[in-house]
Amino acid sequence: xxxxxxxxxxxxxxxxxxxxxxxxxxxxxxxxxxxxxxxxxxxxxxxxxxxxxxxxxxxxxxxxxxxxxxxxxxxxxxxxxxxxxxxxxxxxxxxxxxxxxxxxxxxxxxxxxxxxxxxxxxxxxxxxxxxxxxxxxxxxxxxxxxxxxxxxxxxxxxxxxxxxxxxxxxxxxxxxxxxxxxxxxxxxxxxxxxxxxxxxxxxxxxxxxxxxx
Ligand code: HEM
Numbered sequence: 001x002x003x004x005x006x007x008x009x010x011x012x013x014x015x016x017x018x019x020x021x022x023x024x025x026x027x028x029x030x031x032x033x034x035x036x037x038x039x040x041x042x043x044x045x046x047x048x049x050x051x052x053x054x055x056x057x058x059x060x061x062x063x064x065x066x067x068x069x070x071x072x073x074x075x076x077x078x079x080x081x082x083x084x085x086x087x088x089x090x091x092x093x094x095x096x097x098x099x100x101x102x103x104x105x106x107x108x109x110x111x112x113x114x115x116x117x118x119x120x121x122x123x124x125x126x127x128x129x130x131x132x133x134x135x136x137x138x139x140x141x142x143x144x145x146x147x148x149x150x151x152x153x154x155x156x157x158x159x160x161x162x163x164x165x166x167x168x169x170x171x172x173x174x175x176x177x178x179x180x181x182x183x184x185x186x187x188x189x190x191x192x193x194x195x196x197x198x199x200x201x202x203x204x205x206x207x208x209x210x211x212x213x
Contacts, residue, residue, distance in 0.1 A: 007095060010153050011087050017145050018082065021138070028131075029079045029139050036125050040118055041071040047117040054110050075118070079146060094150050098157030108155050115151050119144050 018026060033040075045063045048054040058067070074097075081090040101111060122143050126136040196211035 006156050007091050007153055010149055010156075011084070011091050014087050014091070014146070014149050015084060017142070017149070021142055023082075025135075025139060025142065026079070026082065028135075029143055032122075032125065032129070032139070033079050033143075034076050036122075037072040037075040039125070040075050040121055041068050043121045044071055044114055044117055048110075048114055051110075051113070054113065057104065057106050057110070078150060079143065090150075091153050094153035095157040098154040101154070102158045108158055111154065111158075112151060115147050119147055 045058070045068060048058055049060065049063065074093075077090065077093075081087045123140055126140050126143075129136060131139065192211035
C-alpha cells in the first residue's frame with residue numbers, strides 16, 4: 001500500500017510524543033476524554049451542523065442514529081493507546097476513517113475544522129478542571145498533538161484513497177470513451193452493410209455488392 005511508510009512514521013512520532021509524558025498524565029487524559037466524550041461529540045456535531053458548508057454532508061438523523069456514537073468512541077479511544085500494537089491499531093483506524101470520508105468526498109479542510117472544534121472544547125474542559133494550570137497546559141498540549149497526528153494519518157489516507165478513486169474514475173472514463181469509439185465503428189459497419197444490402201436489392205436479386213467506404 002502506498003501510505004504504509006507514512007503511517008509507520010506517524011506511529012513512531014506518536015509513541016515518541018507519548019513517551020514525553022508520565023503514565024499518570026496519559027491516564028488523566030484517558031479519563032478526561034472518557035468522562036467528556038458525550039459533551040465533546042455534541043459540541044463537534046453542533047458546530048458541524050451549524051456550519052453551512054459542513055452540514056451539506058450531514059443530517060440530524062444520521063448524527064443522532066450513529067455518527068455521534070462513532071465520534072464518542074473515537075474520542076474515548078484516541079488517548080488510550082500506549083504500546084506499539086495499540087498505536088498501530090489506532091493508526092489503522094484513522095486510515096479507515098480517512099477512506100470512509102474520501103468515499104463520500106468530505107473535504108479535508110472540513111475534517112480539520114472539526115478537529116479544531118474538538119481541540120478548542122478540550123482546552124475549555126481542561127481550563128475548567130481541578131488540575132493546576134501547569135498540568136492542564138501539559139495535557140492540553142498532549143491532546144492537541146495526538147489529535148493532529150490522527151489528522152495527519154487520516155488526511156494522508158484520504159489523499160491516497162482520493163487519488164486511487166480519481167485514477168479509477170479516469171480509467172473508467174477512458175474505458176467508456178474507448179467503448180464509444182468501438183460502438184461508433186460498429187455503427188459505421190452496420191450502416192455500410194445496410195447500404196450494400198439495399199444496393200444489392202435495388203440492382204436485382206442474387207448479386208454481391210461490396211460496401212463502399
Ligand atoms: C475530527 C474530525 C472527524 C472525525 C474524528 C471523524 C470520525 C468519523 C468516524 C469515526 C466515522 C465512522 C467511520 C466508520 O464507519 O468506521 C466517521 C464517518 C463519517 N463522517 Fe466523520 N469524522 C470527522 C469529520 C467529519 C466531518 C467534518 C464530516 C462532515 C462534514 C464528517 C462526516 C462523516 C460521515 C457522513 C460519516 C459516515 C460515512 C458513512 O458511513 O458512509 N466527518 N467519521
